[in-house]
Amino acid sequence: MRAIAFSRVSTSKQDEGVRQIQQIQKYCTENCYQLIEDKTISEIVSGVADERTGLNELMQLSKSDADIIIVSEASRLTRKSEDDFMDLYSIVKAIQSTGLDLFILGSSQTYTADKKLTLVDVITLVIEADRNAKEREQSKVRFKTGKEKKLLAGGYIGHTMPFGYINNEQKADYFSINEEEASIIKLMFDLVANQGYTLNQTALYLHRLYNLNWKESHVRVKIMNTVYKGEFKIMNTVINVPAIVDVDVWNIAQSNISTNHLSVNKGTKNFNGLKGIIKCPCGCNMFIANIGKGVKTYKCTTKSNGYKYVENCENVGINSDTVSSIVWNITQKYINVDDFKAKTDEQKQLIAIEIKAIERRNSALLADKAELSTKIDSLVNNIIEADKSIQPILNKKLSELVAAGGNIDKQIEKLNIESSKANNKLKDLSISLLPALIGNITDAEKNEIYKKYIDSVVYHSVKLHKGFIVIRFINKVETIVMYSNRPLTAYALPSTFFFNPITKTVIESKGFESKEAKILYKIFEGDSVGDNRALQLLASATTPELTYDDMKANYPMNDYLMKL
DSSP: OEEEEEEEESSTTOOHHHHHHHHHHHHHHHTTOEEOGGGOEEEESOTTOSOOHHHHHHHTOOTTTOSEEEESOGGGTOOOOGGGTHHHHHHHHHHHHTTOEEEETTTTEEEOTTSOOOHHHHHHHHHHHHHHHHHHHHHHHHHHHHHHHHHHTTOOOSOOOOTTEEEETTTTEEEEEOHHHHHHHHHHHHHHHTSOOOHHHHHHHHHHHHOOOOOHHHHHHHHHOGGGGTEEEETTEEEEOOOSSOHHHHHHHHHHHHTGGGTSOOSSTTOOTTTTTEEOTTSOBEEEEEEETTEEEEEEGGGSTTSOOSSOOOOOOEEHHHHHHHHHHHHHHHTTSHHHHHHHHHHHHHHHHHHHHHHHHHHHHHHHHHHHHHHHHHHHHHHHHSOTTTHHHHHHHHHHHHHHHHHHHHHHHHHHHHHHHHHHHHHHHTOOOOGGGSSSOOHHHHHHHHHHHEEEEEEEEEETTEEEEEEEETTSOEEEEEEEETTEEEEEOOTTEEEETTTTEEEEOTTHHHHHHHHHTOTTOOHHHHHHHHHHHHHHOSSOOBOHHHHHHHSOGGGGBOOO
16 A cells, blocks of 8 residues: 655654654554655644645645555644634545545544545544644643743743853853954944934944944844843743843933934935034024925924923024035035044044043053952951851951942943943044045935034024024034025134134134143043033133124124135
């Protein structure tokens, strides 16, 4: 008798399919059946699936192919739930209709093609289907329980490890940190949490640096993954694992991505080329508003009806097309001239000094930690050998040393973040924009350039139709533009002029630039400290402060006139 074997397993990792075929081979040998091995049908699919390619192939057989189909158990044909008990009966009937007999090894039941199923056969098949369904549910419970126990014991259950981790089987170290990948994760969080990068900017940055083909969505998924703060979630269970980033950094990153819309354009109706960059003196962002007849104006967000502020900002808006033209003209002029590059090189040197200072502090802390570890080891030995009466005193001292060690670790972690930020600044400052790239460029491409080169653009209105635009680049170069729309004119003041945002005046001080650099870039001082010191110098300068009208009356403004 010619026989064809049929097997089914749920996953490709199971060796159950091989075992099923071996059982059928043994049966055929013992009963002198001719097993047609090249026509064996095997499928990898759940027994409750609706799409069954192997089963469909089985139904296409005829008497010319073989005489009998052999399966190891009825559950190989189907494991449908209790709502579909008749599914097994239907499959048996369908196989009989092909003209082939069916033999089930597990129950030793033969269903011949030319024999009508009796009532007993039908009842037997229903009972078999019920048993298969219950076995499946029990298997699922056992499988889940087994996995949960293994997880809670710190075991690996075959899932995909998150980027930044490996399952170190040699050391039996489940969730061991992959240092190379972890450094990328730390940088990613630093960019989003500490440096104000959007998700898209972060993806582009990592692609340039590591050639990672990550999209914005990939970065978002990783930023939101709690595993990086030490909480791995699987099967409704939270497993404590080694953290790659500090909890505070993780939380800041979550907050920042929730406000990504403040610096990311969505749609093209009112494309904001300066979104996230242009600011109001009050500290709020500015948005584009249509004021009629195709005219668009940058306004402070406090002017929006949906923006709830107790007091409205008094700063007046500015035509969006005009300010965009001014910023682009200044940007392409400054980023390719020698004095801008010289200033950039100056910032590189200052950042390099900062990095060396961080490294020295880090080395000192590591030395302190090594010394502390020696003291802890010595104290532990003393506690073991000491009299019980003085052990509490020694234990207290030990707790103090351990706490001191933890404090050193936190300081080292902060320094590592500072070092990462400084190195990233160096990389950003090293990216040059070639003149050939700025001739024919879209608004979206300009926006990417602005984000790379400009720290902020602030419009200070003096009156309804005029004011000062202060453009500050990331290398601390500032350009002041005097603007008026009656008539439409803009004057880019020389770099010897500095702006006082409190009085809305400018001051010319040719010897101020070197002092500014020393103040703004004093190692380990925040930007706000440097800015405040700069304002103090401005306020105490002997050169008189000049208003908008003073400049127009006393300076050769035509020399500063911009093309718009």
